[in-house]
Amino acid sequence: MAQPKDLKFHIAMFPWFAFGHMTPFLHLSNELAKRGHKISFLLPNKACLQWKTTNLHPNLITFYPLTIPRVGSLPRGTETASDIPIFLTTHLATAMDLTRDQVEALLCQLKPNFVFYDTAHWIPELAPMIGFKTVCYNAVCAASLAIAVVPARKVFKDRPLTEAELAEPPHGYPSTTVVLRKHEARALSFISFDFGSGITFYDRVTTSMKECDAISIRTCHEIEGQLCDYIGSQFGKPVLLTGPVLLESEKTPLEDRWAKWLGGFEPNLVVFCAFGSQWVLEKDQFQELVLGLELTGLPFLVAVKPPTGAATVEEALPEGFQERVKGRGVVYGEWVQQTHLLNHPSVGCFVNHCGFGSMWESLTSDSQIVLVPHLGDQILNTRLMADELKVAVEVERDENGWFSKESLCKAVKSTMDKDSEVGVLVRKNHGKWKQTLTSPGFMSGYIDEFIHKLHEL
Structure with missing residues (x-):
């Protein structure tokens, strides 16, 4: 029976316990x-x-x-992925699975029409008894779902993909530019690792998508339409797109310390660098990063976690670095208001890891984009941005994934130099995509269509 279009839903949200997932939810x-x-x-x-x-x-x-139980070697008080190094996330996934009784009790009490989830593959098992529809809402790019998860499920049912197999797009994959380098294919091999007790990341994600009523992806047809169609055909499910879904406004302004500091520079001059809440650099790579930004001669703000083995970013800085960059360079080891900083008129370049949230935020900003991906989905986002859309420059790396201060400086300068051929190209393409994504009605149109599709379910 058709539902009236003005029917208001009750929707329960249960994302993976990482800021990059909870935020888009x-x-x-x-x-x-x-x-x-x-x-x-x-x-x-x-x-x-x-x-x-x-x-x-x-x-x-x-x-x-939810009360998160302590599991294995998780430090006391661990609740989200940003509380721990990335190699411990398998234990956090186990802890999430152990909240099942709490989640079930809440859902029995709430009786929602829909439950949106991503990595909690057991949510569909609760649906028939409680009486809700399930939507597997993916906060990662369609490219990562298509190249890593779909072919593994479809073609290699009895074993994980090898690095060589991951380095080539699967048969029928609707993109010719996504060819991975050796160290990048290695980064994608995590899909065969344990992600929770007795389950691999690959099994968790494919089960989540296979058992739901509908797959949803935080993307748009204009950028990843063919990939979304490909995923739908592989899983035999409706694929509902929400568009980028960015936060329109926040109650809090930019912190005064950053507003004052940025206010001392001309428009579009400052390089802002941030690598998300999970990536922790080795000390020598961290030093190469800050030395590369120093080498640009531009003012810069770096917001990254302290590197491996260091309690603070300050203790890991190269000798004499702080004296040399005093007044024009700041390295900060805690969370910052990324969206606010990107919208500040003094920021002209955004060096980032190309997490999916950062990808959308950079596309809708005026800053030039320089990418240093680390994890699997970040690499595929980078291919999309640098190779297909040509809106960004990727920092060159060796076969082991190492980038030098010279390669970082070169990438930044190539985008910031007004006479650079590369800079002109990415600035022009970026401008076109920003205009599309921020045009009146674009994002709201996606949400309205998404709700219409929920009614059809």
Whole structure:
């Protein structure tokens, strides 16, 4: 029976416990609540407090805290992926699975129409008994789902993909530019590693997509349409796109310390560098990064975690570095307001890891884009940005994935130099995509169509 178009849904959100996943789930929640839909958001205790200012509709979005059990070698108090080094995330996945009883009890009490999830592959098992539809909402690019997950499920059912197989696009893959280098294929091999007790990352993600009522991806047809169609054909599921779903406004302004510091520079001059909440550099690579930014001669702000073996970023800096860059260079080891910083008129270049959130934020900013990917999906995002859309420059690396201060400096200078052929090209292409993505009605149109598709489910 067809549902009336003005029917308001009750949707439960249960994302993977990482900021790069919880953030887009919350942005989508804000968009749905803006249209009158009720959201019950299940997330770790500490995250409830951290996300308070980002909940733009507290009358319709309710946070339900989960107690995260301590598992294996997880440090006491661990609740999200940003609390731990990346090699411990398999234990966090086990901890997430152990919240199943809490989640089930809440869903029985709430009785939502839909549950949106990503890596909690067991959510569809609860659906028949409680009575809800399931949407596997992917906060990563369609390219990563298509090149790593789909072919593994379809072609290599009894073994993980080898590095050589990962280095070539699968049969039928609708892109000719995604050819991976050796160290990049190695980065994608994580899909065969354990991600929780008794399950690999590959099995977790493919089960999540195979058992849901609909697959959803935080992307748009204009950029990844063919890949989304490919995924739908491989899984035999409807694929619903939400568009980029970026936060429109926050209650808090840019911190005064950064507003004052950036205010001392001319427009489009400062290089801002951030690598997300999970990537921790080795000390020598960290030093190469900051030395490369020093080499550009431009003012810069680096916001990265302290490197391996260091308690603070300051203790890991090269000798004499702080004296040499005083007044024009800042290295900061804690979280910053990335979106606010990108929107500041003094920022002219964004050096980043090309996580999916950073990818969309950079595309809708005016900053030039320089990419240093690390994890599998970041590499595929980079291929999209640098090779297909030609809106960014990737830092050159050797076969082991190492980048030098000279290669980083070269990439930044190539985008910032107004007479650079590369800089002119990426600036022109970036401008076109920004105009498309920020055009009136573009993002809201995707959300409205997405809700229409939910009605059809």
